[in-house]
Amino acid sequence: MYACSRTFAGMATTNRAALRVRAYTGVEGAFSLRTCLRCPEPDCAAACPSGALKKVEGGGVRLDKERCLSCGACVQACVIRALQWNADDRRPIPCVHCGTCARYCPNGVLALEEEA
């Protein structure tokens, strides 16, 4: 998440990442990775009322910032909560599947794979 925020937003935080590691409370907790699954029919894009969020060739979605209404319907539509929200400019942060997060995953949990 740090790697993603650093690379795309130029900020040393996890707040601008296009993925999320959900940690459950307490030392007894577990982790759950929420990354964009490149859905063949993305629920987030379907929920976008202005056509700002669109499926792209090769998988994933792209945002046309000019058309975004900041309604948040896309984030709500992503049931696994992979699509993240930029609280400052009030827009979603779609994953571009670049693999930067995998480069900085020390244990190889994340990997960028070509789809067969």
Added chain:
Amino acid sequence: MQETILHIDLTTGTARRERRPELFDRFLGGTTLGTELLWQYAPPEVDPLGEQSALIFVTGPFSSVFPVATKTVALFKSPLNGELGETHAGGRLAMALRDAAIDALVITGKSPSPTFLSIENHEVTFSSARTVWGQSALASERILREYAAPDGRKGSVVRIGPAGERLAPLACATVDGGRHFGRLGLGAVMGSKNLKAFLVSGTGGPPIIHRGEHRQVYDAIYDRVVASNDMKKYHDLGTAGNILPLNAIGGLPTRNFSQGFFEGAQALSGEAFAEHYLVQHMACAHCPCGCIHMAALREPFAPFHYRTTKIPYDYELIYALGTLLSLSSPPEVLSLVDVVEKEGWDAMGMGTALAWASEAFVSGVVGLRETEGLPLRFGDGGGYLQAMHRIRKGEGEFFRDLERGVAFCAAKYGGEAFAIHFGGVGAPGYLTGENALLTYLMGVRHSHLDDPGYGTDQKLLGKSLSLEEQVGAAVKDAQWRMVTNSLVTCLFARGIYDEEMVLAGLGALGLSWDGEKLKRMGEEALRRKYAYKIACGADPRRGKIPEKIFSGTTATGPVDRGRMELRRELYARMVGLPEEV
């Protein structure tokens, strides 16, 4: 660029933001800046548990920005030994403070009733903590995290357990999962302010201005953390991997420092824990190493019914609640750790107090009258568990006293000769030799982390160094640690953050420092801390070494009184302590 101090006054229930860029320019952050704030907001004359005392938390310019810069430095006046209180913790606190653009947090005053704080960016909400007062340190986190962020979103939760509420000098504050402001009684200071917890979260983060330069330095550090052997041991076995090597050289404190060899070490080794109990590694936010080791303890509570608890372990816990008490069964050690975690005690403080109590009991300094019928015996895990529950419930004066620490108990009941504390702080777990003892005696925190003493002892097994070289190495490193503890990097990465790397990092952030300037800052920071200690009446030149240490031996042989004095004089001179009056 760091500049923001958030002041929170619990008496009035108000918060204000102050910009002090000149302080960060001069002192960087972390320990050096924190010491200046300590002088200002909790000067030596304050009562550590009085309304006038302060809690100071500081990050540094590397926090969130470079890997393994995960620590937050806390400064306060210690209710345990009445002098400089300093402790560092990881978890998510440094990340959350930086996300909230808070570079230092100063908490003063006293809330009229139990309170917790929610700090989001620069907004502070004061809420009643009446319903969580009395909850364990673990339950408090679950409750408050859910209350503050139902979606489980990140942020940091710093809280005390019941020990802090009782103002126990051995109380710690727990940070997120299994990290602690452990030593010197910060938990009691929070309790004295009626502050059960504070939560920090932010929606921003520090901008990276020189992205190309930053990435170059970042990657160099990252690759060394992940791909070299510099930090591998901390991830694989963790610090518990030290049990067998220290035992092999006779440096593993056993039965209240009676000897450095524990016959049950194999069962408590990092290897044995990994094979039979390890279930998960965890990391502080922005650490690619991940040194936190979690064990699972499966215990029956009724026929065919089991409870499984995840419990963090590391070398210090195994030493303090294992070898020091002559316990060689991991489930027994983990059971004690679990109580310590829930109650919110400093594990090393509790272990050294119980070890003193055991020796006091077997030597007749205290008896069944004081312990109200409970024998305290080395090796008796069930007995120690009962003792902890008595302390927790406040059952009996002797047990209430134990959470005031080994120094207090020995002064009251006797047995000072075998009260293994330095400057009022229960000793760390290295019986390697005179260098380690000098660290405990002279170190500003009386901690094995103050300088590389225990490492120098181990080097002596292979080569010879003059006393001046040994003490010189300690002082030089203690001064350098002032620099890295100001950035604030984790000491486990001390091999990576050498002068060259630190200067490269500062340069990439556009901060103009050179080696000489850093060195001078480190030297001066250390002197400022000693000045604070001396003003509190705690001159390290007059600290005592427990008599028992002279009658036993260490990994590098018996301890010589004359040589220890010489070491102490050298240390004081090299640090530049003012002349004694």
